[in-house]
Amino acid sequence: MLALIIVIVLVVVIGLVVMVLYNGLVGLKNKVEAAWAQIDVQLTRRADLIPNLVETVKGYASHERETLDAVIAARNAVQNASGPQESANADNQLSGALKSVFALAEAYPDLKANQNFLSLQETLTGTEDKIAYARQYYNDTVNRYNTKIQTVPSSLLAGMFHFTEREYFAAGGSARGPVEVSF
Amino acid sequence: MEAIAAERTRRAWILTSVFVLAIGLVVFVVLALVGLRSAAVLIAALVAGGLAFLSYRSSDAVALRLSGATPADPAERARLHNLVEGLCIASGLPKPAIHLIDDPSPNAFAVGRAPKHATLVVTTGMLDLMDRVELEAVLAHELSHIKNHDILVSSLAVTMVGLIAPGLVPFALGERRESSADSSAVEMTRFPPGLISALEKLRDDTSVVRVNPRAIAHLWIEAPIGAHRPMAEGTRMFDLPLDERIAVLREL
Numbered sequence: 001m002l003a004l005i006i007v008i009v010l011v012v013v014i015g016l017v018v019m020v021l022y023n024g025l026v027g028l029k030n031k032v033e034a035a036w037a038q039i040d041v042q043l044t045r046r047a048d049l050i051p052n053l054v055e056t057v058k059g060y061a062s063h064e065r066e067t068l069d070a071v072i073a074a075r076n077a078v079q080n081a082s083g084p085q086e087s088a089n090a091d092n093q094l095s096g097a098l099k100s101v102f103a104l105a106e107a108y109p110d111l112k113a114n115q116n117f118l119s120l121q122e123t124l125t126g127t128e129d130k131i132a133y134a135r136q137y138y139n140d141t142v143n144r145y146n147t148k149i150q151t152v153p154s155s156l157l158a159g160m161f162h163f164t165e166r167e168y169f170a171a172g173g174s175a176r177g178p179v180e181v182s183f
Numbered sequence: 184m185e186a187i188a189a190e191r192t193r194r195a196w197i198l199t200s201v202f203v204l205a206i207g208l209v210v211f212v213v214l215a216l217v218g219l220r221s222a223a224v225l226i227a228a229l230v231a232g233g234l235a236f237l238s239y240r241s242s243d244a245v246a247l248r249l250s251g252a253t254p255a256d257p258a259e260r261a262r263l264h265n266l267v268e269g270l271c272i273a274s275g276l277p278k279p280a281i282h283l284i285d286d287p288s289p290n291a292f293a294v295g296r297a298p299k300h301a302t303l304v305v306t307t308g309m310l311d312l313m314d315r316v317e318l319e320a321v322l323a324h325e326l327s328h329i330k331n332h333d334i335l336v337s338s339l340a341v342t343m344v345g346l347i348a349p350g351l352v353p354f355a356l357g358e359r360r361e362s363s364a365d366s367s368a369v370e371m372t373r374f375p376p377g378l379i380s381a382l383e384k385l386r387d388d389t390s391v392v393r394v395n396p397r398a399i400a401h402l403w404i405e406a407p408i409g410a411h412r413p414m415a416e417g418t419r420m421f422d423l424p425l426d427e428r429i430a431v432l433r434e435l
Contacts, residue, residue, distance in 0.1 A: 031275075038272060119261065126265030133273035136373065141275075 021154050025163050028145040032166050035138040039169075042131045043078070046094075046124065050075045053101065053120045060111035061104050071097040088171055098124060135169045142166045187363055191332035195339055198355055199235055202343040207231035235343070242338035243294040243302055249341075250292075252282035252304045263310065266319045267303065270326050273371050279303045279329060288390035289313070291404045293325040294338045301329045312388065313381055320368060320377035324404060327367030333360050361404075365428055375435045382432070386425045 054068050061068075074094040081087040102121055105112040112118075146165045149158040157163070207227040214223035257264045263281060271278045279293070279301035289309035295301030303325050313321060328334050340355045365382075369375050385404070 042272075122261050122265065126262075126269060129265070129269040130272050133269045137273050137275060 017153075018157065021157050022161065025148060025154055025158060025161070028141070028148055029163060031141050032138070032145050035134070035141045039131065039134040039138060042127055042134050046127045046131065047075055047079060049120060049124055049127065050098075053098075053117075053124065056114065056117050056120060057101060057104060057111060060114065060117075061108050064104055067097075067100050067104060071101055073097075084170075092171075095128065098128070139168050142168055187367075188330070188332040191336050194355075195332070195335045198336065198339050198343060199239070202238070202339075203231040203235045205231075206234055238342035239296060239339065242296060242342045243300065243334075245346075246292075246294045246338060246341045247282065247302060247304070250284055250304065252284050252302075255281045255283040255305075260310075262315065263305065263318075263322075266315070266322050267326070270319065270323050270371055274326060274330060276326060276330055279326075281305070283307060283310075287311070289385060289388055291321055291325050293328045293334050294341075295329065295334050296338060297332075297335065298329050301334060303329070308390065312384055316374070316377040317381035317384065320372060320374070320381045321404065323368035323371045324364050324378065327364040327371065328360070331363065331367060333364065362428055362431060365432060369432065369435060375432050379429055379432045382425055382429050386429070 050071060054071060057064070057068060071094070074090065074097040077090040078087070078094050081090040102125075105117065105121075148154045149163055149165055207230070210230045211223045211227035214220075214226060219226070255263055260281070260283070267281060268278055270276075277299050279295065279298075280303070282302055282304045284290075284304060284306045286306040287308040289306060289312040291303070291305045291309055293301060293303050303322070305322075305325075309321065310318065328337075336356060337360075340352050344352050344355050365378060368378055372378070
């Protein structure tokens with residue numbers, strides 16, 4: 001009789017422990033998914049703002065075709081990129097192209113004083129920051145998730161329930177070099 | 184960072200318990216003297232519990248009212264809102280309400296009872312003095328107070344201690360709040376020079392906020408000196424002075 005009770009208690013305790021560990025893994029996995037989605041939200045926002053910026057600048061610096069075309073081309077490259085390496089390269093190119101457009105304001109004081117331009121500059125700079133922070137948060141979350149999968153006792157469950165490690169977001173090869181700004 | 188948050192939550196419970204016991208005792212003694220011995224305990228408990236709950240719920244509103252802060256318009260203060268949003272993405276925090284105080288002296292604080300019900304307050308002087316990177320560092324420091332649950336303790340301290348016995352506030356707050364907020368801020372931005380530069384500017388600035396009630400003196404990032412000097416030094420009693428905080432950050 002006593003043996004039976006002990007067995008039941010053990011089963012219940014183990015069950016509870018498994019439940020807690022499993023829920024912990026699920027929670028972190030969902031956090032990783034959400035963090036990845038957040039990056040896309042900011043990328044989309046940036047892409048949506050760029051046409052507006054180009055139109056505003058055209059009004060004041062219409063003969064700066066090269067710089068403006070470079071931004072449009074870079075934006076399209078980001079939209080069409082496939083695979084992490086291509087995406088990272090296109091992203092880096094777009095950041096450089098945007099910086100070139102903002103630098104134009106130095107040569108065109110009317111543009112620099114334009115409220116719409118200033119507002120777009122602030123919003124786009126903010127969005128670039130948010131993209132960087134979203135990636136940082138994604139990597140932090142992946143770190144916590146991978147660590148949990150690798151360490152005992154969660155590691156025992158991870159294999160059983162097919163929780164697999166996630167990849168970090170890494171800057172592309174060319175992103176490590178200096179960003180090109182052309183006038 | 185979770186360890187700090189847990190310590191602060193424990194501290195909040197202790198603070199609340201002391202408050203409840205103190206109020207309860209006072210009410211009980213008063214009632215007992217008047218002759219209502221039997222009902223005294225129950226009434227004392229109800230009054231003390233009620234006041235504690237009210238203090239908890241209203242602590243941020245009281246602090247905001249005392250400081251004269253008003254909401255910051257997102258269109259007018261786009262940079263401020265953008266920077267806070269970026270940091271919230273980096274830290275996984277919900278975006279707090281953002282308020283402004285019209286004052287040329289640079290300063291800031293955060294209040295609220297939980298990250299979901301928090302308010303970040305900045306003076307217009309701070310916005311004028313700091314560049315984008317420095318402002319971001321200051322905001323990260325304030326958001327760290329929110330993340331570490333510092334704001335729960337400091338907000339409770341406003342209503343439970345500050346309004347009654349301001350001199351006891353340092354003992355209620357605990358150690359190294361500012362320095363741990365500094366390290367959490369750098370963890371958020373991954374850029375120590377930003378905060379170093381901001382703290383240096385604050386150290387070299389000699390102005391003091393105009394509206395400066397004692398009850399909220401402990402909340403500010405930069406201790407307001409002047410009329411309340413002993414108090415301000417006291418709130419930093421268990422913390423490092425600005426120069427040492429800057430030195431610690433340089434070591435990183």
